[in-house]
Amino acid sequence: MKAANDNVSLGTISTTADVMVRLRVSRKTLYILVAKHLPGAARVGRDYRFEEADILTIWRGMKSSCVFISGNEPPANRTGSSGGRTTKGKRSTKLQKLLTKNGRSAPHKTRE
Template sequence: MKHANDNTPLDTVLTTADVVARLRVSRKTLYSLIAKHLPNAARVGRDYRFIEADIVTIFNGMRGSCDSTFGNALPARTITSAAPTRKAVKSTSLRELLTKKPRKVS
């Protein structure tokens, strides 16, 4: 009969702080690497948990050759538009208003 605790053991589970120290990157850099190379990372509250395979995947991503379960990274797409978007027009007009020189009072 199989008991509930007869499961195969997990690898050593590491916290975000452990991985930051091990890879010698900032926390912000680690989070961006997680977003790129581990989209289904194990999250506990605001923190992540990692196993050795996750660290290898992140490190390979840092080197530019990610062997994640999603295969090779897709080439970047560039989209060009004939006309500026409404957001771009609004942003440009706001920038002009904010950088306009104030009127001289006579």
């Protein structure tokens, strides 16, 4: 007796390891790409299974999100403070002076 789907070919199914090698990415990067571009991916245990169309979708997503290539990134916008000490830092310095003697660290007590 034949099942209803016996005559449907699945094509080539690739494992996570196969796709990692093919796309030259780490497992973590591949999982991030899958979450971003294939939210309904076929998962088998801890691993994924990919059809050729899935791999192409991930590849197209990688290409479209890769706007800047190899060091051509624009400089980052700098925001925030200049890195100077804050009042919290001054309090920390005063506390450190109170806890130390003559600028040296207090000796640690040892167990006997």
